[in-house]
Amino acid sequence: MSSNFSISNILRSNIKQIKPYSTARDEYSGIALVNLDANENPYGSIDGNAYNRYPDPYQTDLKQVIAGIKNISAQHIFLGNGSDEGIDLLYTAFCNPGIDNTILCPPTYGMYKVSADTNDVKCKEVPLTSEYELDVPNILANIDDNTKIIWICSPNNPTANVLQKHDIQEIIEKSNRLVVIDEAYIDFASEPSWLASLHTYPNLVVLQTFSKAWGLANIRLGMLFASPEIISVLNKIKLPYNISGLVQSYALSVLTGDISKKDIMVKEILAERDKLIEVIQTIDGVQKVYRSDANFILVKIANAHDIYNYLVTKGIIVRDRSKIALCNDSLRITIGTPKENVLLIETLRQYTQ
Numbered sequence: 001m002s003s004n005f006s007i008s009n010i011l012r013s014n015i016k017q018i019k020p021y022s023t024a025r026d027e028y029s030g031i032a033l034v035n036l037d038a039n040e041n042p043y044g045s046i047d048g049n050a051y052n053r054y055p056d057p058y059q060t061d062l063k064q065v066i067a068g069i070k071n072i073s074a075q076h077i078f079l080g081n082g083s084d085e086g087i088d089l090l091y092t093a094f095c096n097p098g099i100d101n102t103i104l105c106p107p108t109y110g111m112y113k114v115s116a117d118t119n120d121v122k123c124k125e126v127p128l129t130s131e132y133e134l135d136v137p138n139i140l141a142n143i144d145d146n147t148k149i150i151w152i153c154s155p156n157n158p159t160a161n162v163l164q165k166h167d168i169q170e171i172i173e174k175s176n177r178l179v180v181i182d183e184a185y186i187d188f189a190s191e192p193s194w195l196a197s198l199h200t201y202p203n204l205v206v207l208q209t210f211s212k213a214w215g216l217a218n219i220r221l222g223m224l225f226a227s228p229e230i231i232s233v234l235n236k237i238k239l240p241y242n243i244s245g246l247v248q249s250y251a252l253s254v255l256t257g258d259i260s261k262k263d264i265m266v267k268e269i270l271a272e273r274d275k276l277i278e279v280i281q282t283i284d285g286v287q288k289v290y291r292s293d294a295n296f297i298l299v300k301i302a303n304a305h306d307i308y309n310y311l312v313t314k315g316i317i318v319r320d321r322s323k324i325a326l327c328n329d330s331l332r333i334t335i336g337t338p339k340e341n342v343l344l345i346e347t348l349r350q351y352t353q
């Protein structure tokens with residue numbers, strides 16, 4: 001059990017001491033007769049709209065609505081410019097450049113490593129097993145005094161599977177390190193989110209995003225859920241106005257509207273996924289379609305790279321993952337609309353005929 005886990009033990013000392021930038025909004029947030037405190041243009045935006053004022057740095061109204069949807073209190077929520085911002089800020093907060101290390105389990109989402117590299121944090125890579133599950137003994141054996149964060153992507157990108165619950169639980173309970181579970185694709189999975197375990201485990205961080213099931217990749221809005229202590233650290237080190245007012249008001253209007261459309265779209269995508277899996281297995285050269293708990297499938301197919309190139313010539317872009325560990329001859333294919341999926345299948349058939 002991570003009972004002796006303490007955020008202040010793993011926080012970088014410079015971050016512990018940091019005095020955050022105090023915005024005009026931090027110093028006065030009530031309703032004023034006139035606002036002459038933030039050097040804004042008093043007349044409005046040049047197009048006549050009211051974008052002349054700085055937005056709420058803590059996105060209070062938006063977090064309140066998200067808290068209701070996710071059934072968790074707003075003090076557990078950090079919002080970032082996509083979940084990629086949360087990934088980067090966790091390194092900034094907890095990993096001393098050139099000293100600390102992180103554990104990741106390839107094949108997995110690329111930003112854990114890119115962000116580690118930009119923060120000069122060493123990556124210890126503990127590959128998934130051949131069944132694409134966590135190698136728990138090896139992960140635990142790789143932890144040393146400078147290991148600060150363990151990344152778990154579930155459902156995992158690019159393998160598409162949810163990782164086994166008892167493996168994740170063992171890592172959270174035995175590692176005594178920050179364990180981040182990236183649930184970008186959780187809406188497509190039949191397993192529940194780890195959000196409900198936040199109250200049990202102070203070392204747990206859960207990432208989710210509006211970029212996938214919610215269909216809002218363009219607005220860049222990611223969620224990070226953690227203890228209020230971790231959230232307050234991230235609030236201290238983030239850029240003061242990291243979520244624009246346009247994004248806040250747009251997301252608020254979407255999330256306070258009819259959100260049942262999200263579940264309807266997820267259902268359609270899952271039905272299309274099942275259809276695609278069935279049909280794609282009949283294509284010559286397909287060796288395996290891996291189990292998917294996400295809105296994409298990983299397909300092992302002979303001559304994957306040539307097929308990728310052929311699809312490109314036909315205007316169909318999938319992701320060639322063949323060069324990634326444990327994914328040789330594999331294409332990652334996002335589930336499209338019924339029409340797009342039919343076109344994909346027809347084009348694959350043309351190649352193999």
Ligand SMILES: Cc1ncc(COP(=O)(O)O)c(C=O)c1O
Nearest residue numbers: 082083084109157184209211222
């Ligand atoms: C596993 C995983 N996490 C996070 C992200 C990034 O999400 P966002 O758009 O919120 O930055 C992606 C995007 O593909 C992803 O696959």
